Amino acid sequence: KAGVTQTPRYLIKTRGQQVTLSCSPISGHRSVSWYQQTPGQGLQFLFEYFSETQRNKGNFPGRFSGRQFSNSRSEMNVSTLELGDSALYLCASSLDFPGIVEQYFGPGTRLTVT
Amino acid sequence: GQQVMQIPQYQHVQEGEDFTTYCNSSTTLSNIQWYKQRPGGHPVFLIQLVKSGEVKKQKRLTFQFGEAKKNSSLHITATQTTDVGTYFCAGPIQGAQKLVFGQGTRLTINP
Numbered sequence: 001k002a003g004v005t006q007t008p009r010y011l012i013k014t015r016g017q018q019v020t021l022s023c024s025p026i027s028g029h030r031s032v033s034w035y036q037q038t039p040g041q042g043l044q045f046l047f048e049y050f051s052e053t054q055r056n057k058g059n060f061p062g063r064f065s066g067r068q069f070s071n072s073r074s075e076m077n078v079s080t081l082e083l084g085d086s087a088l089y090l091c092a093s094s095l096d097f098p099g100i101v102e103q104y105f106g107p108g109t110r111l112t113v114t
Numbered sequence: 115g116q117q118v119m120q121i122p123q124y125q126h127v128q129e130g131e132d133f134t135t136y137c138n139s140s141t142t143l144s145n146i147q148w149y150k151q152r153p154g155g156h157p158v159f160l161i162q163l164v165k166s167g168e169v170k171k172q173k174r175l176t177f178q179f180g181e182a183k184k185n186s187s188l189h190i191t192a193t194q195t196t197d198v199g200t201y202f203c204a205g206p207i208q209g210a211q212k213l214v215f216g217q218g219t220r221l222t223i224n225p
Contacts, residue, residue: 033213035215042202042215042216042217042218043157043202043204043215043218045212045213045214045215048211048212055211056211056212058212090156090157092157097206097211098206098211098212098213099144099145099205099206099207099211099212099213100145100206101162102147102159102162103147103157103159103213104159105149105156105157105158106156107155107156108156
């Protein structure tokens with residue numbers, strides 16, 4: 001079974017720009033969660049999608065948004081980038097709620113904002 | 115809000131020594147998950163504990179879930195260089211709809 005894939009793997013953007021990251025879950029997994037990982041804050045939950053619906057959201061500003069398509073692939077968008085948005089963005093897929101079953105993480109997208 | 119605290123933040127050991135990381139929650143957890151992230155890698159699921167007082171072993175790794183289901187530990191016996199990485203515990207909140215991660219314990223090993 002193919003694992004979770006994320007594109008692009010690396011990205012450099014300028015403050016004020018916007019960015020879209022993509023995640024393809026493991027086949028059959030309908031739940032996709034997004035996390036931001038920084039050295040200081042650890043793994044912070046952004047949001048979770050299931051069957052094209054956002055089921056849960058973390059404590060991030062509205063500049064962070066996402067969506068899920070009918071094939072379970074998911075995208076997250078960050079608008080008006082700030083320096084503090086530099087981080088590793090991880091997506092994870094699972095069969096059900098992430099608090100119930102194991103999650104499979106993708107390799108992440110390393111975003112650098114200059 | 116509900117928090118999952120993990121200690122220590124860093125641990126450096128000599129190869130062959132034991133290692134333990136502890137995870138504490140401010141509230142009772144329905145289950146707890148453990149993940150390992152190698153340097154430059156992504157978190158990989160290790161195990162999930164569900165029952166009060168549960169103990170599970172994976173080779174040299176021993177996982178425990180406290181009787182009150184508010185704490186957990188991961189113990190590695192006789193560490194090897196392949197054990198290097200950051201170990202995270204994670205607990206569900208909001209009726210298991212969300213997963214909150216501890217800050218992680220970064221393990222480094224002197225060969």
